[in-house]
Amino acid sequence: MSADGQTRLTPGAGTDWTIDQAWARYTPAEHQVWVTLYERQSALLTDRACDPFLRGLEALDLHRAGIPDFARVNAELNRLTGWSVVAVPGLVPDVVFFDHLANRRFPAGRFIRKANELDYLEEPDIFHDVFGHVPMLTDPEFADYMAAYGRGGLRAMQRGQLHQLARLYWYTVEFGLLQTPAGVRIYGAGIVSSRTETIFALDDPSPNRLGFDLERIMRTPYRIDDFQQVYFVAPSLGALLEATLRDFGPIYDRLARAADIPIAALEPTDRVITLGSQAYARARAPAAQ
Template sequence: MGQAPVVYGQSSRPPRGDYSRAHEDFTCAQDFDAYTAADHDTYHRLYERQSALLPGLASQAFIDVLPKLGAKERIPRFDDINEQLWRATRWQIVAVPGLIPERAFFSLLANRQFPVTDWIRKPEEFEYIVEPDVFHDLFGHVPLLFNPVIADYIQRYGQGGLKAEDLGAGEMLARLYWYTIEFGLIREPAGLRAYGAGILSSSGELQYSVQSPEPRRLPLELARTMRTRYKIDTYQQTYFVIDSFEQLFELTAPDFTHLYEELRLLPEFAADSAPLIST
């Protein structure tokens, strides 16, 4: 048992998390007893701060299922969430020590298992953390796994990810995930709302994404989304909007093989939606 740490992008800081605990599929047992009183307090304060910002900005579908995470006063036990999650959508969350390789990530999703980092940020990282921690993964991602349509969409994404890896199209599909599951917006009867985990777990980007006049908000269209680069160190300059979760599921139903072939011949778009010059 034990795996090599995983790094995405460039960073001078070594990856956090104890990868010696990881099994072959990069999952591990949630080390619940390792959480300190300070860890639980950090989770509680993050939950309180973020949940107070949700009304009028977050998807009502997300707000309705957020209580499924359990008591906000402490980091929940994953097994407690899984009892309800399995009954609702036949999904489970599994602990991981941190970032995991893309193929391992896709394989877990394809088998209706969502990887959740089990460590939490330090108090001094309260406002911003480089890597996803247990608060981002639990608060941002897990509630909508109780929604049958989103649950099926994420499984389909995992299945498509394995295929995209074999076709050399992983980056194009990663952009779809980024602009939907991480930074997606939805138009609900009450107005524009956020459903992406990266937005829902961020105090600043939640309001910015929904209300600021600065970013561009475009209807979700597969080819355009897969051609658009994204920002990892600032708020997004472009967001893609869906009209319903059912629309998202239907858009991703076709086989993407021919779409990948077509997109390889086209220029990409910068994060601010300006086309890049093809060379």
């Protein structure tokens, strides 16, 4: 939950932008929104989400009493992988976001959407942040990947190439797919927290689904206001981690000389898992790229 250029500290927040979750202040109606979303998504994800996500849901028992209390969640999460969830007032500056990740803290908004906004919300809420992101942080390899990404974000800012690293976050942490023995499964938070994208990401014939390629991803722009027209499928969480445990300097040097690849385009070197029809994008033209 980063916001490039945001510099004014929210009143009441600490210097690291954290705030008290104030769990006792949630209303019964707000807890019911969480329960409704949780029950709907957990049922849909049974044979669509990857096993590490499903194991994380069970390990953290996020359904116990409506909106989770971060203090309770953190006791188990810290035991498993050394991570914790911290409440923030909303989008935070990039440097704050990356520092939290690098130190194994996941910043999460504390507000929850209204009952009439179950299917779409412009700004990530606690359901997206906690239901979508936190279960994967119980997996040791993914937990290490997120910390490595945080460290990489601080370096990318120094080089002025953060926009390219942000694409890696988008196509993995938010909208990543995983190859498993049972087939392609979901691990990205932007998918697992959305009923419609959960269905679209795996079932719709429109998007391309391509094998994970670090530099290819970092050359691919993305849209934040519609379904994705390309998804990248990681061969394993271990491979995802390994791809980030390297010096990105030479990569950034190459990317500085390389053109972006249009979202729906195919490259000769792409490993095509599913060739999309792009029917959805054409139907949305001219808005679609």
